[in-house]
Amino acid sequence: MVPDTRMRLATILKALNDIVGPAIPAEATFVHEQLALICKSLAIAIDHSAHEYAFVVCDAADVMSLARDLLAVMAEDFPGRTQLADLVARGEKVVPGSMPDHIGLEGFLRELKLAIETTTADLFTDPEDGRLRQMQRLILDHGDRQTLRERSWTIATGFESDARNIPPIEVLLYEQPFPAVANAGKPNALPVGSGVT
Structure with a gap:
């Protein structure tokens, strides 16, 4: 799973509090004040990021x-x-016709991924079954698309070995054909049973 913005900011905040702060001399009061302001700003950003859109x-x-x-x-x-x-x-x-439920969508996505993982856990047990092979191909193709998005999403870390051949995340998110979904055009609609209210 690619760490989301909140997770990344929380990691930075923890490092500032646990490592950077204690390394600053106690008499450097101005530096401590500035660090406290930075940590407060990060905490606000973590709180706001889920609701920014x-x-x-x-x-x-x-x-x-x-x-x-x-x-x-x-x-x-x-x-x-x-x-x-x-x-x-x-x-x-x-402008969307209803308020997006960012937290609800994340929860639904976790639930759906787990359901797919559980349902297809035994797909590779019978290589002779045509339907199983077809489902295998669907999962592998999905994995390729997801991996490409994740590599593009984290490319700024500098660890990507093939950065020149990875499309910008803006292209993958906004310019590629959007997968067809049953609730297209209804920004806040989630499938029945998603657990989101």
């Missing part, structure tokens, strides 16, 4: 609501009204 969605939805209300009051020939109306029309396609 939701914050942007909420802000965008609220501003969209304001824009609609203003358009309803504006005269048709009000300066800038056409541009504002065009932006609202674009927003209808860009």
Whole structure:
């Protein structure tokens, strides 16, 4: 599993508290004050990171609501009204229709991965079974895609041996065809039984 942003920041925070802090001389009060501010900022970033996208969605939805209300009051020939109306029309396609559940999605993803792992644990026991071979191929292909994303995601660490041939994460996330899902177009919809409310 690739460490997420919260895990990475928590690792840095722990190192600062457990290793860097104790190594600073006690009389260096200004340095200790600055370290405390840095640690506090990291703790805030850890707390906010899971909700950052939701914050942007909420802000965008609220501003969209304001824009609609203003358009309803504006005269048709009000300066800038056409541009504002065009932006609202674009927003209808860009701003999600419901609040994303980041934590719920992560929990559902863990549950689904575990279910797939449990269900397919014995796939490689019978190499002569055509259906098993087909499922093996699906899993291997998925593993290739997941590994590529993970290698791209961690490329900034400098440990990637083939960095030139790894697509940027922006390309893999935003420019590649998105896998078809049954709830496409419903940003906050999760399958029944996901445990998310």
